[in-house]
Amino acid sequence: MTKNETMIRLKKGETIRLPIRRLGINGEGVGFYQKQVVFVDGAIPGEVVVARVESVERRFAKARLLRIRKRSPHRIQPPCPVYADCGGCQLQHIDYPMQLKLKKELVEEAFVRYTSLRELPIEETVGMDEPWQYRNKAQLPVQLRGKKVVMGMYSARSHRLVDMRECGVQHPETNRILETARKTVEEIGIPIYDEKKHTGVLRHLVARFGFRTGEAQLVLVCRTDELPQERELVERLVRRLPQVKSIVLNINPKRTSLVFGEKNRILWGKETVDERLNENVYALSATAFFQLNPIQTVKLYDLVKEAAELTGKETVIDAYCGVGTIGLWLADRAARIIGMDTIPSAVEDARCNAKRNGIDHAEYHIGQAEDLLPRWVKAGLRPDVVVVDPPRTGLGQPLIDMLREVRVPRLVYVSCNPSTLAKDCAQLLQGGYELERLVPVDMFPQTAHVETVCTLSATKER
Numbered sequence: 001m002t003k004n005e006t007m008i009r010l011k012k013g014e015t016i017r018l019p020i021r022r023l024g025i026n027g028e029g030v031g032f033y034q035k036q037v038v039f040v041d042g043a044i045p046g047e048v049v050v051a052r053v054e055s056v057e058r059r060f061a062k063a064r065l066l067r068i069r070k071r072s073p074h075r076i077q078p079p080c081p082v083y084a085d086c087g088g089c090q091l092q093h094i095d096y097p098m099q100l101k102l103k104k105e106l107v108e109e110a111f112v113r114y115t116s117l118r119e120l121p122i123e124e125t126v127g128m129d130e131p132w133q134y135r136n137k138a139q140l141p142v143q144l145r146g147k148k149v150v151m152g153m154y155s156a157r158s159h160r161l162v163d164m165r166e167c168g169v170q171h172p173e174t175n176r177i178l179e180t181a182r183k184t185v186e187e188i189g190i191p192i193y194d195e196k197k198h199t200g201v202l203r204h205l206v207a208r209f210g211f212r213t214g215e216a217q218l219v220l221v222c223r224t225d226e227l228p229q230e231r232e233l234v235e236r237l238v239r240r241l242p243q244v245k246s247i248v249l250n251i252n253p254k255r256t257s258l259v260f261g262e263k264n265r266i267l268w269g270k271e272t273v274d275e276r277l278n279e280n281v282y283a284l285s286a287t288a289f290f291q292l293n294p295i296q297t298v299k300l301y302d303l304v305k306e307a308a309e310l311t312g313k314e315t316v317i318d319a320y321c322g323v324g325t326i327g328l329w330l331a332d333r334a335a336r337i338i339g340m341d342t343i344p345s346a347v348e349d350a351r352c353n354a355k356r357n358g359i360d361h362a363e364y365h366i367g368q369a370e371d372l373l374p375r376w377v378k379a380g381l382r383p384d385v386v387v388v389d390p391p392r393t394g395l396g397q398p399l400i401d402m403l404r405e406v407r408v409p410r411l412v413y414v415s416c417n418p419s420t421l422a423k424d425c426a427q428l429l430q431g432g433y434e435l436e437r438l439v440p441v442d443m444f445p446q447t448a449h450v451e452t453v454c455t456l457s458a459t460k461e462r
C-alpha cells in the first residue's frame, strides 16, 4: 500500500470502529485506522470506540465519539456539570491515577519520537493529594444575554461562552469573588462588551487569590478607561468582598483575543497583592505572570533545586525568569543569580521580589535569552548552572547552539511542552550532554497539560 492510498481511505461522515492506543497532547484519544492517525475527543487509551469522521486533514483525521464498545476501567463520571461543553478541562472523565500515568506516557512518547534514547531516566508524575481547587487565578470573559450577564469559559475551539458559576479546579475564593462581581455588575447595569460590534465596556473579570496570605485582587478588564457608575460599583464590591485588597481597571481598547491591555488604573486599595511560597514573599501586580498552582509550584521548584546541585559557590542563570521566582528559590545556595525575561514589567517585579526577600546577589535583565546569553558568554561569562523555563515554543536556536558550544556543567530544563522539550534535548544530547533525570509534574490536574523538570549534564567526553 502506498502512502497516498492510506491518506484517502477515510472519508468525512464515515463511521469507524477504532481501538484507542494513546493520549494526544490535547487530551484526545488517538487511534490508527489503516495507519491513519485519528483523534477522538473523550476516548481513553485501551478503549475500543465507534466514532464518526468529522474532518480529514492531510496527516490525520478527527472523529466524534458515538459509542464505547470496550470501556476503560479508568473511565469515571466527570464531576463538573459543564465538562462536556466547556473547553477548560480535558481529562475529567479519567480517574486521577490514570491521568498521572498518561501524562508520564506523553513525555516518554515525545522522547522516543524525537531522540534516539530508548531507556529513559523518567520518574512517576508528581501529582496532587487533592487534584481540585488548585488554581489561584480565574480570568473569565463576560457577555450580555438579554438582561443577564453571563460569565464562563469558551467552549473548546470556539468563542461560544459556557455559562459557569463555579469551576471545580478554581480555589473557592476566586469562584466566590467572580460570582459576586458578576452579580454586582448585572445589578448596576454596567455596559458589557460586545465582541462583534466592539462596543460596550466590561470584557473580562479576573480574580487572583493568595493561598498563603488570603489577599485577593479583582481586575475589571474594560474597553475604555471610562467605567460608567464606577463609584457605585467599587463601593458595593468593597463592601461585599472583604478579602479583596486591590481593585484594578485594566484598559484593553483593541479588537484582540488577548485578555489584558497595557494600561492599569487602581480603582481601590493596593497596587499589588502578596503571595508566599515557602519563606519567600511575592508582590503580584494585576498583569504579572505567576504560577497558577501554588501547591505544585513548591514541588516543581524543589525539583529544580535538587537538580541544580548547588553548593553556594555557583553562578546560576535563570533564563525566561518571569517575576524571578525560580532564581529566588535557589538564591540561598548560589553565589550569583542572573535572570532575564522579555517582559519589562516582569523583570521589574523580579528586581522588587529579590529586594523584598533580602536577596542582593540576584540581577535581572530585559531581553531575549537567545540574544543575551550568547553575548555574555562571548564576553567571558561561565555559568555553572543554567535553568531554562521557556514558553511552549521551546528554546531559541542561538541559545541551543551556545549551550552546545560551552557545555555548562548542569542544565535544568523546565518545560510545559513535551514535544519542544524532546526536540531541544535531541540537539543537546548530540552536542555533549547526557540526560540524567526526567520528572513530569502535574501542575494542572483534569487538563492535558504536563510540566517536566529535565536534568542534563555535560558529558566528560564529547
Ligand SMILES: C[S@@+](CC[C@H](N)C(=O)[O-])C[C@H]1O[C@@H](n2cnc3c(N)ncnc32)[C@H](O)[C@@H]1O
Binding pocket: 289, 290, 291, 319, 320, 321, 322, 323, 324, 325, 326, 340, 341, 342, 343, 346, 367, 368, 369, 370, 389, 390, 391, 396, 416
Ligand atoms: C513559562 S514562563 C516561566 C516564568 C518563570 N520561570 C516562573 O516559573 O514563573 C516563560 C517566561 O518566558 C518569557 N519569555 C518568552 N520568550 C522569551 C525569550 N525569548 N527570552 C526570555 N524570556 C522569554 C515570558 O515572558 C515568560 O515570563
